[in-house]
Amino acid sequence: MLILAPRFAPDRSSTGIDPKIVGLLCYLGVIVTGLLFLALEKRSTFVKFHAMQSIMLSLSLFVINIVLGFIPIIGWFLGVLLAPLSFVLWVALMLLALQGRWFKLPIIGDFAEQQAAKF
Secondary structure, three states, X not given: OOEEEOXXXXXXXXXXXXXXXXXXXXXXXXXXXXXXXXXXXXXXXXXXXXXXXXXXXXXXXXXXXXXXXXXXHHHHHHHHHHHHHHHHHHHHHHHHHXXXXXXXXXXXXXXXXXXXXXX
């Protein structure tokens, strides 16, 4: 079940860029920009959340693709299905971040929210 947490406008970013734009950028460069903005951001929990969720999602998809690579026929078929679904999810997460929404993915979203509060 996907959770769309209602929140108010994102808090100000210490990067000087609109937090909605930074949230989008966290997903744009996959794990690289996620790590970059997680390291740079000092104030905005919105940006930290999206950076952490981007990192966790990227790592999860990477591990899933590696595991599927070891399964002969079914793994290849599932990998072919996973690629377009991952792309759609990637675009959707960028658009939701640009709208200022806190879109939490199952399991990953809860973990990202907890970790964003710690940083």
